[in-house]
Amino acid sequence: MAFDARDDLSDEDLLTLYGQGDVAAARVLTLRLTPLAYRVALRMLNDAAEAEDVAQEAMLRLWRQAPDWQRGTAQVSTWLYRVATNLATDRLRRRRSVGLDEIPEPADDDPGAVGRMIEHDRQQALQHALMQLPERQRTAVVLRHIEGLANPEIAEVMGVGVEAVESLIARGKRALKSALSGRREELGYGDG
Incomplete structure (x- = not known):
């Protein structure tokens, strides 16, 4: 793919250009x-198609x-984080009538060594534990620890204060720790 001078522009500049009719800016963005x-x-829904x-x-x-x-x-x-989070949350709410246990786990198409299998099991365990969290806690934990956003950014995405974000993350992490603590040996972490 050839270099486009638009590649160096900020997201905001690209969006403004697209708003003025620059289709190439939309492609880059x-x-x-x-x-x-x-x-x-994907982290919120655990379903690639959705x-x-x-x-x-x-x-x-x-x-x-x-x-x-x-x-x-x-x-x-x-x-965009806020919109994607809200759309995913809406889908989760519609799913409630289906039941989370009825939604199939994603298949692992990549056969590999024991290390890959252990990592896969760890990811599945984390994803399952994430799906058990209340929506707001899950959103805060995903945005902070998986997407790497800072707490003020998360607060803006979620429309809450920074203190609420900190509380949601702390409660979510405690719940994840509790959900996964009995599985340390099974997931290859030993007794430590």
């Missing part, structure tokens, strides 16, 4: 931000917002 929305949705749908819907909403984007009001990525 899509390649940059769609994986972000997909990762968040995560793709959420990422596409989040990007469509971003494109609709482009002509009216107010520069300096929010980071584009923060806005």
Whole structure:
């Protein structure tokens, strides 16, 4: 793929350009931000197809917002995190009538060595434990410890204060520790 001068522009500059009709700016921004929305949705939903749908819907909403984007009001990525999180949360609420136990676990198509199997089991255990958390705790933990956002960014995404984020993360981590503590040996961590 050839270098595009737009590659060096900020998300906000690209969105503004797209809002003015620059389709190439949209392509660059899509390649940059769609994986972000997909990762968040996948961690929250544990379903690749649904995560793709959420990422596409989040990007469509971003494109609709482009002509009216107010520069300096929010980071584009923060806005997209919020939209993707809200869309995933809506899907989780609709799922409740199905029951989380009825949703199949994703298949591991990559056969490998024992280390890969152990890592896979650890990831599955973490994902299962994450899915047991209340939505807001799960969202805070995913955004902080998996996506690497800072607490003020998470607060903006979730529409709560930083103190609430800290509390949600702390409660979520305690619940994860409790859910996984009895599985240390099974997951290859030994007794320590």
